[in-house]
Amino acid sequence: QVQLEESGPGLVKPSETLSLTCTVSGYSLSTGYYWGWVRQPPGKGLEWIGTIYHTGETYYSPSLKSRVTISIDTPTNRFSLSLQSVTASDTAVYYCARGITGPTFDYWGQGTLFTVSS
Amino acid sequence: QSVLTQPPSMSAAPGQKVTISCSGSSSNIGSNYVSWYQQFPGTAPKLLIYDNDERPSGTPDRFSGSKSGTSATLGITGLQTGDEADYYCVTWDSSLSAAMFGGGTKLTVL
Numbered sequence: 001q002v003q004l005e006e007s008g009p010g011l012v013k014p015s016e017t018l019s020l021t022c023t024v025s026g027y028s029l030s031t032g033y034y035w036g037w038v039r040q041p042p043g044k045g046l047e048w049i050g051t052i053y054h055t056g057e058t059y060y061s062p063s064l065k066s067r068v069t070i071s072i073d074t075p076t077n078r079f080s081l082s083l084q085s086v087t088a089s090d091t092a093v094y095y096c097a098r099g100i101t102g103p104t105f106d107y108w109g110q111g112t113l114f115t116v117s118s
Numbered sequence: 119q120s121v122l123t124q125p126p127s128m129s130a131a132p133g134q135k136v137t138i139s140c141s142g143s144s145s146n147i148g149s150n151y152v153s154w155y156q157q158f159p160g161t162a163p164k165l166l167i168y169d170n171d172e173r174p175s176g177t178p179d180r181f182s183g184s185k186s187g188t189s190a191t192l193g194i195t196g197l198q199t200g201d202e203a204d205y206y207c208v209t210w211d212s213s214l215s216a217a218m219f220g221g222g223t224k225l226t227v228l
Contacts, residue, residue, distance in 0.1 A: 036217075038163075045120070046155070046163065046206050048217040062214050095162055103208040103217035104153045106174060108162035 002026040004096050004109035011115050018083040018114055022096030023076075029054055030074040034099030037070060037081045039092040040111075047092075051102050052079060059102060086116045121146060122207055122220035129226040130197050138192040138223045140207030146218055150210040152190040154183055157204045157222075166205070167192060194225075202227045 008020035022035070029035065036051035050060040052070045060068050064083070072079040083090060093113050097105035123141040130136045140152065152170050155163035165174050167183035170190065182193040190207055207220040 038219075045204075045222040046157075046208075046219045048208070048219060051217070059215060059217075061216055097162075100168065101151070102210050103219075104151070104165065104168045105163075106165050106168075108164075111162050 002098060002107045004098065004107055006094060006096050006109045006112040008094075008112060008114070010113060011117060012086055013118050014087055014116055015085055018081070018086050018090065018116075020081045020094055020096070020112065020114070021078050022080070022109060023078050024098070025077070027098070028074070029072055029077050029079065034102060035070075035072060035079045036097050036099050036102075036105060038095045038097060038105070040095070041089070041092040044092075048103065049081065049083075049094075051099055088116050090114070091116050120221040121211060121214075121218040122209065124205075124207060124220040124223045126221065127224045127226065129228055131228050132197050132199060134197050135193065135195045136197060136225065138194075138205050138207075138225070140190040140192070140220045142188050142190075142209065142218075144188055145213035146188075146209050146211040147185065147190055148188040149212055152183065152185055152207055152209045154181075154190075154192045155206045155208065157206065163206065197227050199227050201225060 003025045037049040067084045069082040093111040095111045096109045098107040154167040157163040170185040171183040
């Protein structure tokens, strides 16, 4: 059974960098599939952040592209999200997920709330 | 504002049928597959439909998807109170090289 779990600090100050890690179990990242991040501000809809293919090829949301980096670490079976220069509008639940294709995610983590506050 | 347009809310009675629309353009829905997600409050989204009309194992056949031109539709028959949730469409936008979610539809089963 494929499982994903997000981890990272729940609180970051404005202008700092958010770093989240997704640990995958039950499937080897080096084998295939896409691996992505989606966020959801409180009370709002889903927003795609970006996706990385198992080869390392990345795709990012145009609105976040200048601040986002997604990387993959196959030896530890983890992939990560880095979001620079955060503001209050980056406060959201962040989900990691496995992608069949770019926007089609079949397995999701439970989500982690990330808050930007001084 | 989302690139894909969904009605913010819909409601129907138990046992009835509902269709949720998702409208886009030639660069997204018009040229790529559409997926649909179901999300209950406080939980992660669940893949309901992919490749326009395919159901993952575990999705009841009461749920169906279709696409025509630059619009897609999620259909739910035999509505149950347990279907009360938020529903999102998503597709790839070839012009933006990015995935795009609809704004979501809150379904109420009265």
